[in-house]
Amino acid sequence: MQQAIAILDSGVGGLTVVKEVMRQLPREKIIYFGDTARAPYGPRSTEEVTLFTEQIVDYLIQFNPKMIVIACNTATAAALDYISAKVSIPVIGVIHPGARAAISATKSGHVGVIGTIGTIGSGAYTNALKQLSPFVEVVSQACPALVPLVEQGMFRSEKSYEIVEQALEGIKDNNIDTLILGCTHYPFLVEPIGETMGPGVKLISSADETAREISTILYDKGKLSIGDESPIHQFFCSGDAEMFQRIARDWLGEQINRTPVVWQVSTL
Amino acid sequence: MQQAIAILDSGVGGLTVVKEVMRQLPREKIIYFGDTARAPYGPRSTEEVTLFTEQIVDYLIQFNPKMIVIACNTATAAALDYISAKVSIPVIGVIHPGARAAISATKSGHVGVIGTIGTIGSGAYTNALKQLSPFVEVVSQACPALVPLVEQGMFRSEKSYEIVEQALEGIKDNNIDTLILGCTHYPFLVEPIGETMGPGVKLISSADETAREISTILYDKGKLSIGDESPIHQFFCSGDAEMFQRIARDWLGEQINRTPVVWQVSTL
Structure with missing residues (x-):
């Protein structure tokens, strides 16, 4: 079973990273979590953003991903060091x-x-x-x-x-x-x-630059997917599923049509 | 003593990587080896390019660098995997x-x-x-x-x-x-x-892109120089020292005036 890149954000913003990962690394499977029910994170306290980020990471880690991408600048600023110390796989921020x-x-x-x-x-x-x-x-x-x-x-x-x-x-x-x-x-x-x-x-x-660095770091660690196995992406959101899917389909455009996607709602 | 980034090339080409490392990572010390006596590598056999690259790496490794950069596409194509397996520090190609x-x-x-x-x-x-x-x-x-x-x-x-x-x-x-x-x-x-x-x-x-990935990989490994210690770069060439210095000073421009440089000739 192909290990995924787990990407998280407060909402739909991390889809900008997803789009570039799909384009630059089309062999990679993506698991995305958008915390749309609690977006935006920007005005929240550092403690709260760290707690929310940790909850999402705990959720995503059950899928055995090969890397965690904190695709949210607010969460990166608040929680990158904390999450990096907590999990044993590479964690990268934006x-x-x-x-x-x-x-x-x-x-x-x-x-x-x-x-x-x-x-x-x-x-x-x-x-x-x-x-x-x-x-x-x-x-x-x-x-x-x-x-x-x-x-x-x-x-x-x-x-x-x-x-x-x-x-x-x-x-x-x-x-x-x-x-x-x-x-x-x-x-x-x-x-x-x-x-x-x-x-x-x-x-x-x-976002674009992070996609490129995901490529650099996975290559350096010998963890890039090299097979021709076609990935099936998984997208989770915690809030309004219809709005999330509408924005995601609009933004991801042709990238999303190339690869099967599973949509789910999860409240963590 | 600050550990250097060791950069090697068949001649002056690797100076294009050096210039960008100086610009993007001005806190980093550089040790450069240009094999000007034996340039160009392009038309040589894979075996010969691998041998020459290994000789330069053996020479540079005595300075205890934190990373080896094979700043030559020909040598990267021929010898990157071989050199990566041989040394215990990160080796990156172009x-x-x-x-x-x-x-x-x-x-x-x-x-x-x-x-x-x-x-x-x-x-x-x-x-x-x-x-x-x-x-x-x-x-x-x-x-x-x-x-x-x-x-x-x-x-x-x-x-x-x-x-x-x-x-x-x-x-x-x-x-x-x-x-x-x-x-x-x-x-x-x-x-x-x-x-x-x-x-x-x-x-x-x-060359420019390699400088950026040096930054990414050193950051990921926690090996970026963070102090304000001013580095003293060292440049070696195996051939005509006057021509090498002339080209290096012309190409590196203002970058070279910002930092002290030691020039030496070495035949390995």
Whole structure:
């Protein structure tokens, strides 16, 4: 039986990681848990986010996955170290991959970060960036209005442009050449974010970059799936199953049609 | 004493990896060996390339490095597995990072690869790409004229445009959207290669991507340098020291002025 990559998020944001894993590693089986009943995690306390993350990990670990991906920046900032110490398989978060990609991409050394209140308040991106390079300058901005826009399935609406523009006002004129989308929900809003920031700012999706690092780390550990066995993915959510499936099918597009998927609701 | 990242190449090509490691990981100490006396490796037999690579690794290992980077595609194709099995520290090559980045970058799934006769003949890129995704289409082309152009320091000459154009003739019209520069010498020629391929083709430098994966793997293993100790890099070459230093100083530019460097000649 093929071991899966277990991916978790507060809701639908982690589907941005899923999409890239499906595209970059189509041989890999995915088990996803979206805690839609309790999203968003952004405004919650560190203790609560850590508890919720641990509950999901305890649930996912019963499927004997080969890796845990905390595909939520808020949960990564709060609980990555705790979860890594707790389980015996590799655990990866979404913050360091985004930081590494930004350092690789920036020419001026001026990097911006947007994320939830929890992520930005933790200083996790600034720490990760500065740990890699003392020469990088970081400006960051919490954008609490964006996650609800995505969880409500409004990311293709006209209204999203207006809300994104307001949310980015504080970070727009900071002379940055690279902006980290430090929340896995934000790739849903890549068009309005790109339009607001302009063509001179390279957008780094922590989600896309995490998919690539999953590939690097599984390869390094000799754990990439190499056979032609076709995976069957499993998606769990804790809340409104209809909304979750609608958003997932819309976002995953052709990727989801290539591979069989099982949908389930679970309250942990 | 800070443990170094040991980086080796047939000549000056690995300096493209060095430059990116200096930029992306400025806290890390580098020990470099360029086998300029015996470059190019491209047309040599697998057995000979493996022997030369082993000799350099035996030399570098005495400095107690924390990682070995085979910053030469030809040597990676020939000797990565052999060297990985031989030493007890992590060994990374340049082929899988380039393959992963190309899979991440391509939209059409049509990827081109250029490299030496040894690299292209080994099929190592095609295997790495197909192992990751059965959906990718690969075309490849050996370009033996390009490495000598770089080793002779002619990479900024007018002549280089003409030679690059001729060398890429076979791969140009293949409807690819991504081209892997599957030789660490090729980033020296990124301008003529970019001009020849046109703006619709994204160039993937296996060198840049390797620097990023060094960061990922050292982080995963808890081996990134975190202190503010300023590293002193060491550069060895086996051939003409003056030519090597001239090319290195030109290529590394501002990176080399930030950090003290010791230059030495060694015949192994």
